[in-house]
Amino acid sequence: MEKVIVPEPHVPLPSGKTDRSLLQWMASVDHKQLGIMYLLTALLFFIAGGIEILLIRIQLITPDNTFLGPDLYNQLFTMHGTTMIFLVLMPTLIGLGVYLVPLMIGANEMAFPRLNAFSLWMTLLGGLILYFSFLDGGGAPAAGWFSYAPLSSSHYSSTKGVDYYCIGLILTGIGSVTAALNLVVTILTLRIPGMDFRRLPVFVWMMFITAFLILAAFPVLNAGLVMLLIDRQLNAHFFSPASGGSAILWQHLFWAFGHPEVYILALPPFGIISEVIPVFSRQPIFGYRFLIGSGIAIALLAFGVWMHHMFAVGLGNPINGFFAAGSMLIGIPTGIKVFNWILTMRGGSIRFTTAMLFAASFIVEFTIGGLSGISFALVPLDWQLTDTYYVVAHIHYVFLGGTLYAVFAGLFYWFPKITGRKLSERLGRIFFWLFFLGFNLTFMLQHVLGILGMPRRVYTYPDLPYFGLLNLLSTVGAFLMAASIGLFFWNILTSLRKGERAGDDPWNAWTLEWASSSPPALKNFDKVPPVRSLRPLWDLKHPENPDWKNEKSKQTRNEK
Amino acid sequence: MKNKHPNPLGADRADRLAVASQQYVPIRRELPERARRQYELLIKFFVASESFFFMALIISYLYYRGVNQMIDMTDQVLNAQSTGMFTALLVLSSGTLWWGRHHLERQKPVRLAWGLAATIALGAVFLYGQGLEYAHLLRENVTVDRNIFGSAFFTLTGFHALHVFVGLILLSIVLILTLLGDFTGPRSAAVAATELYWHFVDVVWLIVFTVVYLI
Ligand code: HEM
Ligand SMILES: [Cu+2]
Numbered sequence: 001m002e003k004v005i006v007p008e009p010h011v012p013l014p015s016g017k018t019d020r021s022l023l024q025w026m027a028s029v030d031h032k033q034l035g036i037m038y039l040l041t042a043l044l045f046f047i048a049g050g051i052e053i054l055l056i057r058i059q060l061i062t063p064d065n066t067f068l069g070p071d072l073y074n075q076l077f078t079m080h081g082t083t084m085i086f087l088v089l090m091p092t093l094i095g096l097g098v099y100l101v102p103l104m105i106g107a108n109e110m111a112f113p114r115l116n117a118f119s120l121w122m123t124l125l126g127g128l129i130l131y132f133s134f135l136d137g138g139g140a141p142a143a144g145w146f147s148y149a150p151l152s153s154s155h156y157s158s159t160k161g162v163d164y165y166c167i168g169l170i171l172t173g174i175g176s177v178t179a180a181l182n183l184v185v186t187i188l189t190l191r192i193p194g195m196d197f198r199r200l201p202v203f204v205w206m207m208f209i210t211a212f213l214i215l216a217a218f219p220v221l222n223a224g225l226v227m228l229l230i231d232r233q234l235n236a237h238f239f240s241p242a243s244g245g246s247a248i249l250w251q252h253l254f255w256a257f258g259h260p261e262v263y264i265l266a267l268p269p270f271g272i273i274s275e276v277i278p279v280f281s282r283q284p285i286f287g288y289r290f291l292i293g294s295g296i297a298i299a300l301l302a303f304g305v306w307m308h309h310m311f312a313v314g315l316g317n318p319i320n321g322f323f324a325a326g327s328m329l330i331g332i333p334t335g336i337k338v339f340n341w342i343l344t345m346r347g348g349s350i351r352f353t354t355a356m357l358f359a360a361s362f363i364v365e366f367t368i369g370g371l372s373g374i375s376f377a378l379v380p381l382d383w384q385l386t387d388t389y390y391v392v393a394h395i396h397y398v399f400l401g402g403t404l405y406a407v408f409a410g411l412f413y414w415f416p417k418i419t420g421r422k423l424s425e426r427l428g429r430i431f432f433w434l435f436f437l438g439f440n441l442t443f444m445l446q447h448v449l450g451i452l453g454m455p456r457r458v459y460t461y462p463d464l465p466y467f468g469l470l471n472l473l474s475t476v477g478a479f480l481m482a483a484s485i486g487l488f489f490w491n492i493l494t495s496l497r498k499g500e501r502a503g504d505d506p507w508n509a510w511t512l513e514w515a516s517s518s519p520p521a522l523k524n525f526d527k528v529p530p531v532r533s534l535r536p537l538w539d540l541k542h543p544e545n546p547d548w549k550n551e552k553s554k555q556t557r558n559e560k
Numbered sequence: 561m562k563n564k565h566p567n568p569l570g571a572d573r574a575d576r577l578a579v580a581s582q583q584y585v586p587i588r589r590e591l592p593e594r595a596r597r598q599y600e601l602l603i604k605f606f607v608a609s610e611s612f613f614f615m616a617l618i619i620s621y622l623y624y625r626g627v628n629q630m631i632d633m634t635d636q637v638l639n640a641q642s643t644g645m646f647t648a649l650l651v652l653s654s655g656t657l658w659w660g661r662h663h664l665e666r667q668k669p670v671r672l673a674w675g676l677a678a679t680i681a682l683g684a685v686f687l688y689g690q691g692l693e694y695a696h697l698l699r700e701n702v703t704v705d706r707n708i709f710g711s712a713f714f715t716l717t718g719f720h721a722l723h724v725f726v727g728l729i730l731l732s733i734v735l736i737l738t739l740l741g742d743f744t745g746p747r748s749a750a751v752a753a754t755e756l757y758w759h760f761v762d763v764v765w766l767i768v769f770t771v772v773y774l775i
C-alpha cells in the first residue's frame with residue numbers, strides 16, 4: 001500500500017466572518033458551500049410555504065369561515081404545494097447530495113463545480129420568479145400545484161399567475177437537470193480506487209438512481225410547461241379542447257413527470273435512512289444488494305404507473321386495470337426495503353439519538369403513506385376518495401412522514417460534519433415528539449375527513465357532523481408542528497454558536513465523509529482511508545476484524 | 561442503557577485511529593484523461609435528457625393527430641419535397657462533421673477546420689430552408705394561434721430549430737478555436753461533445769420530418 005506523505009497546504013474554508021464573505025459565498029463553486037446554500041434556499045421557501053399553510057389552516061378552523069376568501073385561498077394552496085415540492089424538498093435533497101456525494105466517494109469536488117453553481121442559482125431564480133407573482137397585480141397562480149387544463153388556460157386563469165408558475169418551474173427544472181447531470185458524472189468518474197459499485201454507500205446509490213429519474217422526468221414537465229406557456233402567451237391551442245387541443249394530454253404530461261417525481265423525492269430519503277439506521281444500530285446494513293436492486297426496480301416501475309393519477313378521468317377499464325396492477329407492484333420493492341431496515345435494527349444495540357428517532361419513525365409513517373397509496377391503486381376506492389382530504393392525508397404521510405422525517409434524520413446526523421458542532425439532543429428530542437404529535441394529529445384525522453366526504457381545495461365547508469371538530473383538531477396539530485419547527489430553528493441557531501464540539505467522527509460511523517475533518521477543509525481530503533469494503537472506517541478502526549476479510553462469508557454482526 | 565455505550569470518542573478509539581491513519585492513501589487530482597471522459601459523459605447524458613424533451617413534444621403531436629383527430633394540414637400547406645432536400649443537407653452536415661473529427665484523430669487540424677466550416681454552412685442552409693417554409697406558412701395564414709396544427713407544428717419544429725441554432729454557435733466556437741490552433745489531435749473533448757450534439761440534432765430532425773411530413 002502507498003504510504004503517505006506531505007499534506008497539501010491548508011486553505012481555510014470560506015466563512016461568514018471575513019469581510020469578503022458575502023461575495024465569497026455568491027461566487028463560490030465549492031460543493032460544500034453550494035450544498036449549504038441549497039439547504040438555506042430550501043429553508044427560506046419552507047418558511048414561506050409554512051406561513052401559507054398556517055393561513056389556510058386558520059381559514060379551515062371552523063365551518064363557513066371567511067378569513068381568507070376563495071381567491072386568496074386558491075393562491076395559497078397552489079403556492080403551498082408548488083413551493084413544498086419544487087422549492088423545499090427538491091433543493092433539500094439535491095443540496096444534501098451535492099454536499100455529501102463527493103465526500104462519501106472520496107472526491108475533492110463535483111465533476112463540474114461551475115455547473116454546480118449554475119444549478120443552484122437557477123433553482124433560486126426560479127423560486128424567486130414564482131414568488132414575484134404575489135407582487136404582480138393579479139396575484140399568485142391559483143390553479144393548484146398541477147395546474148390542470150383548462151383551469152390553467154387564460155380563459156379561467158386570466159391573471160399572470162400561471163405564467164409565473166410556468167417560467168419559475170422551467171427554470172428550477174433546468175437547475176435540477178443540470179444538478180442531476182453533475183451528480184451522475186461525479187459518481188461515475190470521481191470515486192477513489194477501491195470504491196466500486198458494490199461498495200458505494202446506499203445514499204450515493206440512491207442519489208445516482210434519482211439523478212437518472214430527474215434526467216428523464218423533468219424534461220417531460222418542461223415540455224408541458226412550455227406548451228402551456230405558448231398557449232397562454234401566443235394563443236396556441238394545445239390544452240383547449242374547444243379548438244382541437246386536449247386537456248387530458250396535460251394530465252398525461254404532468255403525471256408522466258409527476259409520478260417519477262414522487263420517487264425522486266423518496267429515493268434519496270431511502271438512502272439517508274440506510275445510512276442512519278446501521279450506524280445507530282451498530283450493525284452493517286442488512287441486504288445491501290436488495291436495497292440497491294429494489295431502488296432500481298422502483299425507478300423503472302415509476303415510469304409505468306402515472307395513469308393511476310387519472311383513474312377518475314374515464315380512460316376505460318382495461319387501462320385502469322393495467323395501471324392499478326402496475327401500481328401495486330411498486331409495493332413489493334418498497335416492502336423489501338422496509339424489511340431491510342427492520343432487519344438491520346434487529347438484534348442491534350440501538351442508540352436512540354434524535355436522528356435515529358426520526359429514522360425509526362420514518363419507517364412507520366412512510367408505511368402508512370404507502371398503504372393509503374395502495375388503497376388509491378384500487379380503482380373503485382380511488383373513484384370514491386379522489387379529490388377529498390384523504391388525498392391530502394396520503395400526500396403528507398408520504399412527503400412529511402417520509403421525505404421530511406428522513407431529512408430531519410439526515411440533518412441531525414450530518415449537522416456535526418457540516419458545522420463541526422452537534423445539534424442539542426435535548427432540544428432535538430422535544431422537537432421530535434412535538435413534531436410527531438402535531439404531524440399525526442393533523443393528518444391522521446384527514447383520512448377520516450376524506451372518507452366522510454370533505455373535498456379538498458374548497459375554501460370552506462358546511463357545518464356537517466364532525467367536520468368542524470376534525471378540522472379544528474387538524475389545525476391545532478398544524479400549529480403544534482409549526483411550534484416544533486420553531487424549536488428546531490432555535491436549536492440550529494444556538495447549536496451553531498455553542499453546541500457541543502463534534503470532532504471528526506462523533507457517531508463512530510463508517511462511511512468516508514467521517515474521515516475528513518468537521519467541517520471539511522476546502523479540498524475535502526488530502527488522503528483517504530483505503531476502501532476495501534462497504535465500511536472503510538470500520539476496517540480502519542478494527543484491523544483485527546475488518547469487513548473485507550468476511551466479505552465472502554456472512555457479513556459480521558459484531559460490536560454488540 | 562446509556563452506560564453500555566461509552567462516548568465513541570473514547571481514548572482507546574482515538575489511539576487506534578491515529579495508528580490507523582498511517583495507512584491512508586493519497587488522492588490523485590487533475591488527470592487530463594479523466595477530464596475528457598467527464599465532458600464526454602456530460603454531453604451524452606445531456607443529450608439523453610434532451611431526447612425526453614423532444615419525445616414529449618413528438619408524442620404530443622401524434623396524440624393530437626391520432627386521439628384528437630387534428631385537422632391535418634400537412635398535405636395542403638407543407639412542402640415535403642423541398643424540406644426533404646434541406647433534410648438531406650442536414651444529414652450531409654453530420655457526415656462533414658464526422659469527416660473533420662476523423663481527421664483530427666489523424667492530427668490534421670486543417671481538415672477539421674474545413675469539416676467544421678462545411679457543417680456550419682450546411683446547418684445554416686437548413687435553417688434558411690426552415691425560414692422559407694415558415695414564411696410560406698405565414699403567408700398562407702397558418703400561425704401558432706390559427707389552430708392546433710399550427711400550434712403543434714411551430715412548437716415542435718421551432719424547438720428543433722433552436723437546437724440547430726445553438727449547435728451552429730457551438731460549431732463556430734470550435735471552428736475559431738481550431739483556427740487558433742487549440743485542437744491538434746488526436747482527441748478533444750470539445751470536438752467530441754459538439755459532434756455528438758450535432759448528430760443528436762440531426763437524428764431528432766429525421767424523426768420530426770418523418771412524423772410531420774411523411775406519415
Ligand atoms: C405544517 C405543515 C403542513 C400543513 C399543515 C399542510 C397542510 C396542507 C393542506 C391543508 C393542504 C391542502 C390544500 C388543498 O389542496 O386544499 C396541503 C396541500 C399540499 N401540501 Fe401541505 N401542509 C404542510 C406541510 C407540507 C410539506 C412539508 C409538504 C411537502 C413536503 C407539503 C406538500 C403539500 C402538497 C404537494 C400539497 C398539494 C396537494 C394537492 O392539493 O395536490 N405540505 N397541505
Ligand atoms: Cu403516482
